[in-house]
Amino acid sequence: MEKYEIVIGLEIHAELCTESKLFCNCAYIFGALANDCTCPICLGMPGTLPVINRRAVEFSVRAGLAMGCEITPSSKFDRKNYFYPDLPKNYQNGQVSFEFEGELRTVALRRIHLEEDAVTGDPTRSFMDFNRAGVPLLEIVSEPELHSPEEAIAYCRAVKEILEYKGSLRCEPNLSLRPKGSKELGTRTEIKNKNSFQELIDAMEYEVKRQARILDAGEEVVQETLLFDASTGKTVAMRGKEEADDYRYFPEPDLVHVQISDEWIEESQPTLPELPAARRKRFISDYDISPDNAEFLTNTRPLAEFFDEAARLSGEPTTCANWIMGDLTRLLNTAEIEIQDAKVTPAHLNELIQLIGDATISGKIAKSVLDDAFETGKMPKQIVSEKGLAQITDTSEIETIVLQVVEENPGPAQDYRDGTKKAIGFLVGQVMRATRGKANPQLVNEILTRVLSTD
Ligand SMILES: Nc1ncnc2c1ncn2[C@@H]1O[C@H](COP(=O)(O)OP(=O)(O)OP(=O)(O)O)[C@@H](O)[C@H]1O
Numbered sequence: 017m018e019k020y021e022i023v024i025g026l027e028i029h030a031e032l033c034t035e036s037k038l039f040c041n042c043a044y045i046f047g048a049l050a051n052d053c054t055c056p057i058c059l060g061m062p063g064t065l066p067v068i069n070r071r072a073v074e075f076s077v078r079a080g081l082a083m084g085c086e087i088t089p090s091s092k093f094d095r096k097n098y099f100y101p102d103l104p105k106n107y108q109n110g111q112v113s114f115e116f117e118g119e120l121r122t123v124a125l126r127r128i129h130l131e132e133d134a135v136t137g138d139p140t141r142s143f144m145d146f147n148r149a150g151v152p153l154l155e156i157v158s159e160p161e162l163h164s165p166e167e168a169i170a171y172c173r174a175v176k177e178i179l180e181y182k183g184s185l186r187c188e189p190n191l192s193l194r195p196k197g198s199k200e201l202g203t204r205t206e207i208k209n210k211n212s213f214q215e216l217i218d219a220m221e222y223e224v225k226r227q228a229r230i231l232d233a234g235e236e237v238v239q240e241t242l243l244f245d246a247s248t249g250k251t252v253a254m255r256g257k258e259e260a261d262d263y264r265y266f267p268e269p270d271l272v273h274v275q276i277s278d279e280w281i282e283e284s285q286p287t288l289p290e291l292p293a294a295r296r297k298r299f300i301s302d303y304d305i306s307p308d309n310a311e312f313l314t315n316t317r318p319l320a321e322f323f324d325e326a327a328r329l330s331g332e333p334t335t336c337a338n339w340i341m342g343d344l345t346r347l348l349n350t351a352e353i354e355i356q357d358a359k360v361t362p363a364h365l366n367e368l369i370q371l372i373g374d375a376t377i378s379g380k381i382a383k384s385v386l387d388d389a390f391e392t393g394k395m396p397k398q399i400v401s402e403k404g405l406a407q408i409t410d411t412s413e414i415e416t417i418v419l420q421v422v423e424e425n426p427g428p429a430q431d432y433r434d435g436t437k438k439a440i441g442f443l444v445g446q447v448m449r450a451t452r453g454k455a456n457p458q459l460v461n462e463i464l465t466r467v468l469s470t471d
C-alpha cells in the first residue's frame with residue numbers, strides 16, 4: 017500500500033426523530049405490518065399534494081448549524097424522475113471536527129440535505145413495504161478528505177455524536193486510490209450495505225485491496241456501486257453509477273420553496289446539542305475530571321449524559337466517574353449492551369453513592385448491589401433492605417463478635433500484643449467474615465484495637 021493514497025468521502029444518512037413523515041401525517045412505526053404506515057401521499061400516488069413537515073426542517077437546520085453550515089435562506093425540493101423528492105444543497109460549507117490519532121482533524125462537508133427515505137422489501141419478488149417511504153432523511157455528504165478506513169470511522173462517530181436521529185446511521189463510503197503525491201482523484205466506487213462500524217471497516221479494507229490489485233495490473237477501476245456481503249467479506253457490483261442526469265431531476269411543482277428566516281435560525285441556535293469537545297472541556301473544568309477520563313466519558317452522547325446526570329444528582333463527580341468507568345463498564349461489556357439500554361440509571365448510581373456516603377453499606381457490598389441493580393433494575397435501597405445488606409454500625413453488636421474472634425484466634429491476638437501490629441489485619445478479616453462483610457470496617461478496627469490493648 018505504500019504506492020497509493022486512500023481517498024474516502026462519506027455519505028451518511030440519518031432518519032430524523034419526527035413524529036410524522038416528511039410530506040404527510042403518517043407515523044413510521046418500526047415493526048408495523050408492511051404498508052400499514054402509508055397514505056396516498058407517501059405511496060406517491062399521482063395527484064396527491066405533499067406538505068412539508070416543519071419539524072423535519074427544524075431538525076435539519078439544527079444539524080446544519082451544529083456542523084457549522086451556512087443555511088441557505090430559500091431551498092427548493094427536486095423530484096427524481098421517480099417519486100423521491102430531494103432538497104438539494106440545503107446547507108453548505110460546513111465541517112466536522114474530530115480527534116484521530118491524537119490530532120484534531122476537520123473534514124469539510126459538501127452538502128447536507130433533506131430527502132425522503134426509500135421503501136424496503138424485495139423488488140425482485142414484487143414485495144414492497146412502503147412504511148419507511150417518506151420518512152425524513154438527512155443526508156450529510158463529506159468532501160473526499162479522509163485517508164484511511166479508521167479515520168472514516170472516527171469521522172462517522174463524530175457525526176453520530178452531533179446528530180439527533182433514530183435507528184442507526186447508514187454510512188456509505190466512496191473510496192478511491194491514487195498514486196502517492198498525486199493531486200488528481202482516482203475513480204471511486206461507492207459501497208452500500210454495512211450495518212456496523214466493524215463491517216464498514218472490513219468493507220473499506222477489502223475495497224482498498226481490490227482497487228490496488230486492479231491498478232497494479234494496469235487496469236482501470238470502474239465507477240460503480242458495490243454491495244458488501246459480510247458473510248463472504250467481499251464487495252460485489254450492484255449497479256453502474258448513475259450521473260445526476262440519469263435521475264432527471266426537476267423542481268417539485270407541488271411544494272413551495274422552504275424559506276428559512278434569520279429569526280428561525282436564531283431560534284434554533286440555543287437548542288443546539290452540546291458538542292463533544294465542549295462537553296469534554298466542561299467535564300474537566302466543572303467536575304475536575306482528568307482529560308483522559310473526560311475523553312472516556314464523552315465517548316458517546318448517552319454515556320456523557322449518564323455521567324452528567326449522575327454527577328449533578330450526587331454532587332460527587334469523581335466517585336461517579338470511577339463507578340461508571342470501572343464496575344458499570346465491566347457490566348456493560350459483559351452484557352454486550354450500551355449504557356442507554358441498561359436498567360441502571362443515574363438515579364441508581366446516585367442512591368448507591370449516598371448509601372456508601374452515610375455508611376449504610378461498604379464499598380465492597382456496593383459492588384454486589386450494583387450487580388443486582390444491573391440485573392433487575394431495582395433501586396439500591398430496596399436491594400439493601402430486601403437482602404439485609406445494611407452495615408452493622410451497632411458498637412455493642414460488633415464488640416460481641418470482636419471478643420469472640422479474639423478468643424478463637426489467640427495466636428494472632430498475642431502476636432499483635434507482642435508488637436506485630438499487622439496481625440490485626442487477619443482479625444479484622446475474621447470479623448468481616450463473621451458478619452458477611454456487613455460490619456463497618458473502621459468500627460471493627462477501632463474496637464479491635466481497644467479490646468487488644470486493654471485485655
Ligand atoms: N474520487 C473520489 N474518491 C473518493 N471519494 C469521492 C471521490 N469523488 C467523490 N467522492 C465522494 O463521494 C461522495 C458522493 O459524491 P457526490 O455527491 O459527488 O456524488 P454522487 O454519489 O453521485 O451523489 P448522489 O449520491 O447524490 O447521486 C462524496 O462524499 C464525495 O466526497
Ligand SMILES: [Mg+2]
Pocket residue numbers: 027206
Ligand atoms: Mg451517492
